[in-house]
Amino acid sequence: MTSPVTVDLALVGGGGAASLVLAALDRHHLPGVRVAIVDPVHKRGQDRTWAFWGSPGTFLDPLLSAAWDAVDVITPGAPRTLSLRPLRYAMLRSAPLYDLAGAAEQRLGAIRLTTAAGALDDDGSRVVVRDERGAPLVDAGWVLDSRPCPPARSGRTHWLQHFRGWWLESARPLFDPRRAVLMDFRTPQPPRGVSFGYVLPVSDRFALVEYTEFSPSVLSGDEYDTALRGYLTLLGIDESTVRVAEVENGVIPMTDGVFEPRPSPRVVRLGTAGGATRPSTGFTFTAMARQADRIAGEVAAGRPPLPGPAYPARHRWMDAVQLRALDRGLTDGVAFFGRLFDRNPPERVLRFLDGATSWREDLTLMASAPLLPMMRAAAGDAAARLTGGQAARS
Structure with a gap:
């Protein structure tokens, strides 16, 4: 041996x-x-x-x-272009x-x-x-x-971020390379979950266009393709004028x-x-x-290679409450994300999602969420933690 x-x-x-x-x-x-x-x-x-x-x-x-220092967040009837400076959104x-x-x-x-x-x-x-x-x-x-x-240890909410993206090539200028579409919620919303499209342009003729859902289960391949075709229509893109150069798929746990x-x-x-x-x-x-x-x-430094927690414990709790509120239908996902960006500087929202905000900033973010639904979700989460189970769906 x-x-x-x-x-x-x-x-x-x-x-x-x-x-x-x-x-x-x-x-x-x-x-x-x-x-x-x-x-x-x-x-x-x-x-x-x-x-x-x-x-x-x-x-x-x-x-x-x-890389982009401005992004679009779009809800029906309410497009927003958000400056991210001093941060930037980047594609690798x-x-x-x-x-x-x-x-x-x-x-x-x-x-x-x-x-x-x-x-x-x-x-x-x-x-x-x-x-x-x-x-x-x-x-x-x-x-x-x-x-x-x-x-x-199993959690109380088990969702997935699942998506399909098409890398599109166009023979003529079609995309705006100066800014990305971070979330476009004009897509048809699933019965249970949140969907959105986004656009990451590398040039005016080449971009990743993707359909994403936050929901409990994945779709079939045909369903992703149908959703992407519908999103191209929303963007005003004639599918016959572009070429799908590559396809990307993914499933990421949200739990x-x-x-x-x-x-x-x-x-x-x-x-x-x-x-x-x-x-x-x-x-x-x-x-x-x-x-x-x-x-x-x-x-x-000669110490054990320990990376430390990925996110503060309070952020993991806030995520658990948000997931519960969405899963139990206590809050509308599109309205939730729109409200988050409307009531906070985008740089604060992005730093929160990276786990880099202070207690004071976290309290401000919590205050911008719909109060009663989030209180119900927090109470349900606390009860589930105490009982060690799912608790009532409320």
């Missing part, structure tokens, strides 16, 4: 979360740290798109496909990030094992990463595991279930499995980047 590779840090999974960690380790100039990556697929090329907000001037700037496609991670991997001298990981045997001092048949692959001081997994960020002493979970997905929106990228930088900083 071949002896396992001995390293300081093993990354199990090689997608966006692991790529950000590799890039962060490289930025912190840690060539002496022995690193292994265990993943059956060596990620390359375009397999996903991340959209996120933040301040300009980071290491990501050269990788971006586009996967290929540049994978390339950056690949270059970091080379400089770090990391070892890549192109195989699927199985069990992680943690004895409190070292972790053995095994393959799916139980053979040892890696003996690591710490393991960062970004493989998908369900919540460790108040608790993901276990540290399932054993020396195993740390990353990405959605580590709680980086914001329950109220499904956004994940900014929290992954923040945690990757924290991990690299801790390694550079």
Whole structure:
């Protein structure tokens, strides 16, 4: 039997979360740290798109496909163009990030094992990463595991952010590259949930146009396509004048279930499995980047690679209440989001969704929500927490 590779840090999974960690380790100039990556697929090329907000001037700037300092939020009869300064909304496609991670991997001298990981045997001092048949692959001081997994503790509300996007090419100018459409709620609303379209233009002839739902279950492929065609009609786009160059699909959990960020002493979970997905929106990228930088900083200081919580506990509670209010039909989703942007500076809303607002700002945001429905949702959430179950649907 071949002896396992001995390293300081093993990354199990090689997608966006692991790529950000590799890039962060490289930025912190840690060539002496022995690193292994265990993943059956060596990620390359375009397999996903991340959209996120933040301040300009980071290491990501050269990788971006586009960035906007103004976005549209549209509800029926009430279009809004919101200035995001000093923040900006940005689009990152996967290929540049994978390339950056690949270059970091080379400089770090990391070892890549192109195989699927199985069990992680943690004895409190070292972790053995095994393959799916139980053979040892890696003996690591710490393991960062970004493989998908369900919540460790089931929540009271289980929704999904699910979507399909078409990358559209046009032979003539069709899009406004100066601003993105963040949320367009003119789409037909599902019986239970919220739907919206959005447009991320890379140029006046190339854009990602997407249909998204926040709801308990996914649609069929034909239903997504029908919804997208309807949204193109709302945008005034004749489908016969554009070409679908690529298609993107996704399903992201929106739940108040608790993901276990540290399932054993020396195993740390990353990405959605580590709680980086914001329950109220499904956004994940900014929290992954923040945690990757924290991990690299801790390694550079000679400390355990612990990223800390993705979001403050009070924000997780606020998300649980919002999800409950939407799930129980206590508040109208379109009106809720419209009101949130109407009564708060957009920069405050975006910082809240990134987990970066103060207590005072959070109270202001809470005051802008419909009071009675949110009080009912908060009371129902508290009762469910006390009983350890779903409680009444009220």
